[in-house]
Amino acid sequence: MTITGIITAIVIGTIVGVLARLVLPGKQSIGVLLTIGVGILAALIGTALANAIGIPTATSGVDWLELLVQVVVAAIGVALVASLKGRKRSAISR
Template structure:
């Protein structure tokens, strides 16, 4: 992968991660770098699923089904990350 491709993947991952974070209700106490990682992974997995499903090739145009799939995967990833991050921070109130 070229340096330009890496930078593009990071930018797309950040956008997908941020959109996924917006879909999840409530406050998410996860760092920005984790949102970026979740977004990049969701974008890669979503693209792979779209290719396997046969709807990834749009001749240079945005395929909204692929984008929606990536956002849903990012939202699931953010929700899982928030769930795992919240487990160790619970305090007992008396």
């Protein structure tokens, strides 16, 4: 992966993570850096998943279907991380 690919993954991952937080209802108890990390991971997994199910990811414009898959994966990731972090917090406060 080139440096341009890495920078693009970070930028797209940040956007995907923020979109996932906006899509999920309620308040998520995770920080910004964790959201960005989940978004970056979701962007990479979402692209691989889109390729696996036959969605074209190498187009000349914005790949809207690929972006949709990435946001769905990121929303699942943010919800999972927020629920796991919430469990740890409630177990400590008891």
